[in-house]
Amino acid sequence: MAAAIRQAFDQPDRKHAGETWRHVAGQFRARWPKLADLMDASGHDVLAYVAFPRQHRTKLHGTNPIERLNKEVTRRADVVGIFPNEPSILRLIGAVVFEQNDEWQTSSRYMMVEAFAQIDKEEIDPIPSITTKAA
Numbered sequence: 001m002a003a004a005i006r007q008a009f010d011q012p013d014r015k016h017a018g019e020t021w022r023h024v025a026g027q028f029r030a031r032w033p034k035l036a037d038l039m040d041a042s043g044h045d046v047l048a049y050v051a052f053p054r055q056h057r058t059k060l061h062g063t064n065p066i067e068r069l070n071k072e073v074t075r076r077a078d079v080v081g082i083f084p085n086e087p088s089i090l091r092l093i094g095a096v097v098f099e100q101n102d103e104w105q106t107s108s109r110y111m112m113v114e115a116f117a118q119i120d121k122e123e124i125d126p127i128p129s130i131t132t133k134a135a
Contacts, residue, residue, distance in 0.1 A: 001028075005039075008047065009057075017050040018043060065104075072096055 004024045011017040025039035049060040059065075073096050083089045 004028075009050070011050065012054070014047060014051045017047050021047060069097070069100055072100065 004027065005021075008017045008021040008024060011020055021039065021043045025036045025043070028039070029036035049057055052060055073093055076092055076096055077083075077089075080092065083092075
């Protein structure tokens with residue numbers, strides 16, 4: 001089952017990934033109808049990152065940058081020990097986030113900016129508004 005689903009993630013673009021996702025869901029429908037319905041409902045969200053260049057996909061579906069940021073915030077908070085109030089915690093976290101932002105923009109390039117020019121703007125659907133009501 002996992003191998004069949006993984007086929008969608010190996011596709012070169014969003015269009016083919018969506019077609020493969022729907023095809024796999026159709027294959028599962030007879031034996032696992034709830035899984036097929038879940039795949040139908042979640043396909044847009046699950047395949048959102050496929051519109052980005054292939055070289056960035058493994059980085060986009062991973063959580064390494066946020067885990068590293070959380071580890072740095074924890075390390076700095078451990079040094080301080082006890083915070084006198086909530087604003088002092090926010091200042092520390094804000095300072096760490098600003099430092100990390102500067103580092104990501106200048107020194108280490110986790111993802112090459114030039115590759116983002118390859119993104120097909122039509123393939124990236126805007127996130128639907130939560131406030132819109134279904135008719």
